[in-house]
């Protein structure tokens with residue numbers, strides 16, 4: 731195996747990369763300005779040192795505690811539960827929600843060995859017990875795993891004095907929240923249903 735095939739083999743492991751596109755990208759990097767490759771390599775090396783999950787909500791931040799959790803302008807009576815940190819960015823950029831977030835780090839998926847203990851569900855329940863939330867909005871992806879996770883969380887919250895809702899219609903079934911457009915997100919938030 732030569733160096734370019736070796737690089738392509740690594741790039742292929744990235745999401746959305748096929749064999750051909752990985753090879754094309756490798757040749758592109760070979761021809762590009764060396765300073766770009768150096769900068770890219772350095773950014774890749776340092777990203778995990780600079781960015782870490784917020785100890786409260788789990789979204790990625792460069793601060794000790796993220797800006798959602800520290801902002802005095804956010805509504806502390808609403809808590810939206812999402813699968814991934816990127817989902818908070820999508821929803822925040824859409825400007826449709828101003829409450830707090832909780833990132834699970836995925837969804838329950840027994841076939842892939844992801845049980846509730848692998849997600850930040852224990853932390854979620856602790857947060858709800860300690861906080862003053864009036865509503866928990868479950869915004870897991872509209873997939874089987876997302877639904878399973880929503881039902882699991884709802885069961886854990888039974889008997890507690892808190893409204894549990896789930897993002898409603900509009901989101902494509904089997905889709906990913908991160909790819910939903912603003913109008914769709916707004917509609918599904920507005921018509922969220924009690925579960």
Ligand SMILES: [Zn+2]
Pocket residue numbers: 784785786787788789795796797798799800
């Ligand atoms: Zn946070």
